[in-house]
Amino acid sequence: EAEVAQSPRYKITEKSQAVAFWCDPISGHATLYWYRQILGQGPELLVQFQDESVVDDSQLPKDRFSAERLKGVDSTLKIQPAELGDSAMYLCASSSGQRDEQYFGPGTRLTVT
Amino acid sequence: AQKITQTQPGMFVQEKEAVTLDCTYDTSDQSYGLFWYKQPSSGEMIFLIYQGSYDEQNATEGRYSLNFQKARKSANLVISASQLGDSAMYFCAIEAGTASKLTFGTGTRLQVTL
Numbered sequence: 436e437a438e439v440a441q442s443p444r445y446k447i448t449e450k451s452q453a454v455a456f457w458c459d460p461i462s463g464h465a466t467l468y469w470y471r472q473i474l475g476q477g478p479e480l481l482v483q484f485q486d487e488s489v490v491d492d493s494q495l496p497k498d499r500f501s502a503e504r505l506k507g508v509d510s511t512l513k514i515q516p517a518e519l520g521d522s523a524m525y526l527c528a529s530s531s532g533q534r535d536e537q538y539f540g541p542g543t544r545l546t547v548t
Numbered sequence: 549a550q551k552i553t554q555t556q557p558g559m560f561v562q563e564k565e566a567v568t569l570d571c572t573y574d575t576s577d578q579s580y581g582l583f584w585y586k587q588p589s590s591g592e593m594i595f596l597i598y599q600g601s602y603d604e605q606n607a608t609e610g611r612y613s614l615n616f617q618k619a620r621k622s623a624n625l626v627i628s629a630s631q632l633g634d635s636a637m638y639f640c641a642i643e644a645g646t647a648s649k650l651t652f653g654t655g656t657r658l659q660v661t662l
Contacts, residue, residue, distance in 0.1 A: 466648060477552075477639050477652030478593070491649060524591055534581045534600065534643060537650060539593035 437461040439540035441527050447546045453515035456543045460509070460529030466490075468537060469502055469512050472524040481525075484510060517547045550575045550642045552653035559658050561630045568615070569625040569656045571640035580644035582623040584614065587637040587655070596638075599623055630660045 440459040448454045460467050465486050470478035481500065483491040486507040495502065499518070504510040514521055524544050528537040551574040561567035573582065584596040599607045599614045607614040615624040627634055637657050641650040 468649065470650075475654075477641070477654055478650070479652070480649040483649055491647065526593060528593070530648065532648075534598075534648070536583065536595045536598060538595070539585075542591045544591065 437538075439527055439529055439538050441525075441540035441543055443543055444541060445544050445546075447548060448517050450519055450547050451516040453513065454517050454545065455511055455513045456525050456527075456545075458510045458512070458527030458540060460527070461538055464529035464531050464538075465507070466530045466532065467504055467510050468528040468530075469510070470526040470528065472526055472542075474523070478524075478526055481512070514545075517545075519547050521545060522547045550577075550580075550644045550651040552640050552642055552651055554640055554653035554656050556656045557654075559656055560661060561627075561658065562661055563632060564629055566626060566628045567630055567658065569627070569638050569640075569658065571623045571625065571653060573621050573623060573640070573642050575642060575644040577645040580642055582614070582616070583641045583643065583650060584612070584623075584625045585639045585641065585652075586634075587639060589636070593639070597625065627658075632660050632662075634658060635660045 467484040469481045472478040482502045484504045502512045524542045526542045527540045530537045553572045580601045582599045586594045597609045597612045611628045613626045637655045639655045641652045
């Protein structure tokens with residue numbers, strides 16, 4: 436069964452350092468999402484791609500976060516510099532279209548010390 | 549903007565019993581979809597069930613059913629014959645209008661007991 440892949444699964448970094456997460460969506464899924472889930476809350480969308488184009492990045496803190504999906508397949512989310520408040524689970528999801536279920540990866544649990 | 553409200557932070561149910569997890573939503577869009585996801589302690593989000601705003605019948609997927617009451621803007625998840633493996637966080641989410649992003653509630657932690 437096809438799955439969304441994410442790496443690393445866990446990351447510990449010191450504040451002010453740079454950190455990057457990788458996501459490989461299900462093959463053929465044009466839409467890719469990055470969500471952030473703070474402990475005790477539901478996931479919140481950071482950025483949405485349709486193929487290689489950003490569709491929605493209204494909640495992405497652009498002063499420190501960046502995301503790219505250069506060839507419309509896998510994607511990288513970067514934080515530089517990391518802050519203590521960035522500690523969270525970062526979830527990647529993909530779907531084949533609107534109203535289709537989003538398939539989530541296992542997530543990257545980030546701890547900033 | 550869309551909003552999901554889950555008022556039950558935690559629920560307990562005995563094994564083999566049925567349980568209802570509450571979800572109310574708010575949207576000004578006429579076209580929307582409602583989703584339920586399960587999140588075990590390992591962290592991954594597992595899709596459970598989907599209900600479209602124009603679907604006339606309540607959605608069912610195995611032991612999961614969605615009690616959709618459009619006029620009350622509620623989309624409660626019913627789990628029948630609970631199993632120990634059902635212990636997890638459950639999130640209700642909405643996708644509305646032309647956007648395809650999901651807006652999630654704060655979740656309900658379900659604990660199944662013997």
